[in-house]
Amino acid sequence: MARADTGDDDGQREIKLLENPNGQWTARDLRVEISAQGETREAALESLDAVVDAVTGDGGHEPTDEELRELGVDPETARSQGGELPDVLK
Numbered sequence: 001m002a003r004a005d006t007g008d009d010d011g012q013r014e015i016k017l018l019e020n021p022n023g024q025w026t027a028r029d030l031r032v033e034i035s036a037q038g039e040t041r042e043a044a045l046e047s048l049d050a051v052v053d054a055v056t057g058d059g060g061h062e063p064t065d066e067e068l069r070e071l072g073v074d075p076e077t078a079r080s081q082g083g084e085l086p087d088v089l090k
Helices: 041-055 065-070 075-079
Strands: 014-019 025-029 034-038
Touching: 014 041, 025 041, 034 041, 065 075
Parallel strands: none
Antiparallel strands: 014 025, 025 034
């Protein structure tokens, strides 16, 4: 298991890295209890870092109009929805 400084109170991050039977890799942050996969060990660790950053509030951003358009979403429509979630997400 790898340990790296995360700035937490104890200064440690514990990660479990597993090679799956299909050749993919799974990295799991044992403190945050989140997993991510990748085709290589490095890809799994990079994915895990991105997910942990997003979940702990250190990553992500408000999508730009261009990003919304690339996804086929009209920016004006998306922003006029208010804070109400669709029923399927409640």
